[in-house]
Amino acid sequence: EIQLVESGGGLVQPGGSLRLSCAGSGFTFTSFRMSWVRQAPGKGLEWVANIEEDGSEKFYVDSVKGRFTISRDNAKNSLYLQMSGLRAEDTAVYFCARIGYDKGFDNWGQGTLVTVSS
Amino acid sequence: DIQMTQSPSTLSASVGDRVTITCRASQSFTNRLAWYQQKPGKAPKLLIYKASTLESGVPSRFSGSGSGTEFTLTISSLQPDDFATYFCQHYSSHPTWTFGQGTKVEIK
Numbered sequence: 001e002i003q004l005v006e007s008g009g010g011l012v013q014p015g016g017s018l019r020l021s022c023a024g025s026g027f028t029f030t031s032f033r034m035s036w037v038r039q040a041p042g043k044g045l046e047w048v049a050n051i052e053e054d055g056s057e058k059f060y061v062d063s064v065k066g067r068f069t070i071s072r073d074n075a076k077n078s079l080y081l082q083m084s085g086l087r088a089e090d091t092a093v094y095f096c097a098r099i100g101y102d103k104g105f106d107n108w109g110q111g112t113l114v115t116v117s118s
Numbered sequence: 119d120i121q122m123t124q125s126p127s128t129l130s131a132s133v134g135d136r137v138t139i140t141c142r143a144s145q146s147f148t149n150r151l152a153w154y155q156q157k158p159g160k161a162p163k164l165l166i167y168k169a170s171t172l173e174s175g176v177p178s179r180f181s182g183s184g185s186g187t188e189f190t191l192t193i194s195s196l197q198p199d200d201f202a203t204y205f206c207q208h209y210s211s212h213p214t215w216t217f218g219q220g221t222k223v224e225i226k
Contacts, residue, residue: 104209105162107164110160
C-alpha cells in the first residue's frame with residue numbers, strides 16, 4: 001500500500017521557520033517526482049513546489065520563491081519542505097503528493113497544518 | 119502562467135442527477151488535465167487524468183472530456199458518496215501547475 005505521511009507542522013510566529021517532512025512507503029521513491037501542495041483554511045488547493053526524482057531540479061510557485069526550499073533524501077524515502085520568512089498567508093494544511101506518470105498527483109498524504117500567528 | 123476557472127462554484131443536486139462541472143483555461147494546452155475529489159478534512163483524490171482517463175478504482179459514473187481550453191467532469195448519476203468538492207488542475211506546462219478554484223457539490 002502506498003503511503004505518504006507528513007509531519008512537522010505547528011504554530012510559528014511571523015518571520016519564523018519550520019521544516020516539514022514526508023515519509024514515503026509502498027513504492028519506489030526514487031522513481032517519482034514529488035510535490036508539496038497547500039490549502040489555506042476554507043480555500044482551494046495551491047501547488048507549492050516540485051522536485052525531480054534525483055533532486056536535480058526544483059520548481060516553486062512565485063509566492064514562496066526565496067523563502068521555501070524543497071528537498072529529498074532518497075536513501076530515507078523522504079521529502080522535505082524548509083520554510084523560512086513565514087507569513088500569515090502561509091497558514092495552510094500542507095500536503096505531500098506523488099507525481100504520477102503523466103497523470104498529475106496520484107497519491108497524497110493526510111496533510112500537516114502550519115499556522116503562522118503571533 | 120495558465121489560469122484555470124471552474125464553474126459553477128457551488129452546485130446543488132439530488133441523488134441520481136447528472137452533474138457537469140466545467141473548467142476553462144486561460145490558454146490552450148494539451149490534454150494534461152486532471153480532476154480531483156476532496157471531502158472535508160481529507161486529502162484530494164485523483165479521479166481523472168489526461169482529461170478523460172479514469173484513475174484505477176474510480177467508479178465509471180465519473181467521466182471527463184474536453185480539449186484546448188474547455189474541459190468537463192461529468193457524474194452520470196450522483197450518489198451519496200459523491201457530495202464533495204471537485205478541483206481541476208493542469209499539468210501540461212512544467213513547472214507551474216495550477217488548480218481551479220473548486221466546485222462544491224451539495225445536496226439539494
